[in-house]
Amino acid sequence: MLRSGTLWQILRDAGKKVVKINVPMTDVEDAKETMIPGFLSPREGVPYPDEVRSKIKRKFGTGSIQGDIEMEILERVEADPDTFFQRIGEIMDEMAEVSLYLLQEEEWDFFMPVFMGLDRIQHFFWKHIDPTHPKYECGKFGKFVKDHYIKIDKITSDFMKSIDGETAFIIVSDHGFCPIYAEVSLNNYLEESGFLLRKNGEVDLEGSRAISYGYGDIWLNVRGREPNGVVMPGEEYETTRNAIADCLKAITIDGTKPIKDVRRREEIWWGPYLNEAPDLTVFFNVGYQAARRPLIASRSGKSRYLNENPRWSGGHDGTHDPADVHGIFGIVGPGIPKGKEVSVHLWDVAPTILELMGISIPSDMDGKPIELAEA
Numbered sequence: 077m078l079r080s081g082t083l084w085q086i087l088r089d090a091g092k093k094v095v096k097i098n099v100p101m102t103d104v105e106d107a108k109e110t111m112i113p114g115f116l117s118p119r120e121g122v123p124y125p126d127e128v129r130s131k132i133k134r135k136f137g138t139g140s141i142q143g144d145i146e147m148e149i150l151e152r153v154e155a156d157p158d159t160f161f162q163r164i165g166e167i168m169d170e171m172a173e174v175s176l177y178l179l180q181e182e183e184w185d186f187f188m189p190v191f192m193g194l195d196r197i198q199h200f201f202w203k204h205i206d207p208t209h210p211k212y213e214c215g216k217f218g219k220f221v222k223d224h225y226i227k228i229d230k231i232t233s234d235f236m237k238s239i240d241g242e243t244a245f246i247i248v249s250d251h252g253f254c255p256i257y258a259e260v261s262l263n264n265y266l267e268e269s270g271f272l273l274r275k276n277g278e279v280d281l282e283g284s285r286a287i288s289y290g291y292g293d294i295w296l297n298v299r300g301r302e303p304n305g306v307v308m309p310g311e312e313y314e315t316t317r318n319a320i321a322d323c324l325k326a327i328t329i330d331g332t333k334p335i336k337d338v339r340r341r342e343e344i345w346w347g348p349y350l351n352e353a354p355d356l357t358v359f360f361n362v363g364y365q366a367a368r369r370p371l372i373a374s375r376s377g378k379s380r381y382l383n384e385n386p387r388w389s390g391g392h393d394g395t396h397d398p399a400d401v402h403g404i405f406g407i408v409g410p411g412i413p414k415g416k417e418v419s420v421h422l423w424d425v426a427p428t429i430l431e432l433m434g435i436s437i438p439s440d441m442d443g444k445p446i447e448l449a450e451a
């Protein structure tokens with residue numbers, strides 16, 4: 077749940093017109109602004125308001141657009157990779173055509189389309205473009221990945237040609253990618269070290285001191301906080317956290333350490349909602365991530381801890397270290413120097429946009445505007 081204004085709410089409050097297309101987790105709000113809700117919205121792909129939907133229907137013959145690849149096709153990537161690539165390409169083209177149309181048709185001060193395709197492609201096809209991946213496969217799919225980069229470059233150029241010289245243009249990704257070789261089952265390690273107990277094959281939530289629910293998070297079972305808490309707050313909480321961190325950092329499999337660091341929540345996060353973060357977060361080395369199904373695997377031997385055949389060969393949420401999965405950011409526009417290199421945190425993008433548009437930055441925004449002018 078968001079407890080702070082979004083960029084578009086802030087822009088709207090300042091009297092600016094916003095158009096957003098396929099932005100994840102955006103839904104229709106009270107405002108009548110033009111939008112097509114994105115990934116994880118119940119109205120994904122349905123243009124809003126109705127006049128815009130009708131306009132798109134008249135122009136393109138369809139009342140809704142596909143924001144993300146269809147689930148049925150995603151489920152069959154391995155069986156039918158050709159259909160997957162074909163659909164990803166079609167969806168990118170449709171998103172570009174509809175966006176460029178709305179760019180011309182609608183009134184806007186801020187216009188934001190999101191393209192999801194490259195994320196889906198890289199999760200499944202990283203091993204086709206990375207010769208250092210243990211499961212590297214040389215062949216046509218590596219070329220398909222490259223073709224889709226060329227396609228998005230062309231789309232980017234079409235957008236740049238469609239805006240006037242007074243408008244700033246930003247290209248930004250929410251993350252980069254790195255290889256995945258294997259998934260680590262943290263709960264099996266917690267069990268082996270005595271932090272997690274099992275009863276009748278299930279995790280015993282009354283006796284366990286810690287559990288992971290996925291993505292490398294670890295939650296302690298704290299008395300007074302959890303319904304059946306067993307770890308006393310204070311000293312016992314701290315010693316338990318330290319013991320779990322030490323134990324996980326020591327894991328070695330075939331001479332390799334899958335875990336780079338285990339950090340306490342206050343080492344990562346800050347602010348009034350710190351106490352809602354996991355007690356510990358596991359930072360994996362590049363190539364590893366937490367098991368997607370975190371409950372204890374009933375396999376034996378090495379595969380008890382390690383899934384060496386994960387579905388994805390590329391990912392971005394395992395290491396938890398932005399330095400391992402750099403995203404991209406680029407900006408051109410009036411008064412912005414060309415060729416300057418900047419180092420940008422994702423949270424600096426919104427304040428940069430606000431500053432460019434002459435809107436004051438709310439005090440609860442973490443980032444700060446990027447220094448674009450020449451020093």
Ligand SMILES: [Zn+2]
Nearest residue numbers: 195196199392
């Ligand atoms: Zn992804």
